[in-house]
Amino acid sequence: xxxxxxxxxxxxxxxxxxxxxxxxxVETGPDGLSAGxxxxxxxVPPSSLTFHTQALVRAGLVAQRRVGRQLIYAADFxxxxxxxxxLTENCCGQGKVACTPACNPALPSAAARGLxxxxxx
Amino acid sequence: xxxxxxxxxxxxxxxxxxxxxxxxxVETGPDGLSAGxxxxxxxVPPSSLTFHTQALVRAGLVAQRRVGRQLIYAADFxxxxxxxxxLTENCCGQGKVACTPACNPALPSAAARGLxxxxxx
DNA sequence: CCGATAATTCGACTAAAGTCGAATATATTG
DNA sequence: CAATATATTCGACTTTAGTCGAATTATCGG
Numbered sequence: 001x002x003x004x005x006x007x008x009x010x011x012x013x014x015x016x017x018x019x020x021x022x023x024x025x026v027e028t029g030p031d032g033l034s035a036g037x038x039x040x041x042x043x044v045p046p047s048s049l050t051f052h053t054q055a056l057v058r059a060g061l062v063a064q065r066r067v068g069r070q071l072i073y074a075a076d077f078x079x080x081x082x083x084x085x086x087l088t089e090n091c092c093g094q095g096k097v098a099c100t101p102a103c104n105p106a107l108p109s110a111a112a113r114g115l116x117x118x119x120x121x
Numbered sequence: 122x123x124x125x126x127x128x129x130x131x132x133x134x135x136x137x138x139x140x141x142x143x144x145x146x147v148e149t150g151p152d153g154l155s156a157g158x159x160x161x162x163x164x165v166p167p168s169s170l171t172f173h174t175q176a177l178v179r180a181g182l183v184a185q186r187r188v189g190r191q192l193i194y195a196a197d198f199x200x201x202x203x204x205x206x207x208l209t210e211n212c213c214g215q216g217k218v219a220c221t222p223a224c225n226p227a228l229p230s231a232a233a234r235g236l237x238x239x240x241x242x
Numbered sequence: 243c244c245g246a247t248a249a250t251t252c253g254a255c256t257a258a259a260g261t262c263g264a265a266t267a268t269a270t271t272g
Numbered sequence: 273c274a275a276t277a278t279a280t281t282c283g284a285c286t287t288t289a290g291t292c293g294a295a296t297t298a299t300c301g302g
């Protein structure tokens with residue numbers, strides 16, 4: 001079965017270690033953190049940490065770059081926004097007002113080119 | 122390892138059938154749809170469909186109610202909003218969610234080239 | 243009660259995720 | 273180049289997710 005970008009992103013976040021890692025990167029901002037620092041903070045062995053960082057990178061939620069001998073990971077905020085938009089899309093058929101606890105505030109409508117149906121590795 | 126509510130919710134959405142099902146329910150609104158109708162729309166055998174609806178119900182994203190001899194499933198919009206808020210929490214070190222659309226000052230690559238304001242971690 | 247409809251549970255199976263030590267690659271420094 | 277720091281890949285393993293036919297429970301109309 002074909003795995004869509006949105007499912008990849010959700011699957012990448014659907015693990016304690018990776019969600020903690022992602023939230024750590026969201027909190028940190030564009031500067032990001034090195035793999036070593038992350039492994040230390042999350043108390044995860046290096047080889048396991050690699051497994052999880054790669055899951056996030058493959059899903060497009062986290063970007064990787066090299067600085068010296070370290071690999072730095074940082075959250076991709078646009079990807080997260082795309083995901084959020086996708087989840088709340090067409091809420092209640094977008095015409096009705098019946099969404100009791102308020103469907104969603106206004107969010108960037110970048111879903112078109114985002115997580116919707118794009119086909120990529 | 123303890124599985125937090127957020128991870129349960131993300132895991133519940135991290136599957137093609139369940140994401141399609143959830144989005145179908147989001148689009149449908151509070152009235153919801155019966156298991157049979159859902160199975161028909163998603164082209165999933167009844168026993169498999171049950172497996173997936175239960176995953177969403179267990180995660181708190183979908184509510185179940187009986188009407189006659191049918192079981193109706195409907196999205197829980199408050200749960201989705203909670204999840205979205207949780208994902209964007211503490212964005213860029215700020216204590217609010219208000220940065221959600223704006224929390225995209227620059228991607229790490231751009232930041233590394235000095236195209237954006239640098240923040241120390 | 244009976245027969246039909248609606249959906250779930252059960253069971254057996256296959257596929258995929260997750261873990262982590264040891265070996266390996268990559269980059270820096272002297 | 274050699275020694276060191278940083279991180280990944282590999283391999284072997286355990287656990288969990290997912291699939292779906294067949295049997296089972298629940299409900300309705302007569």
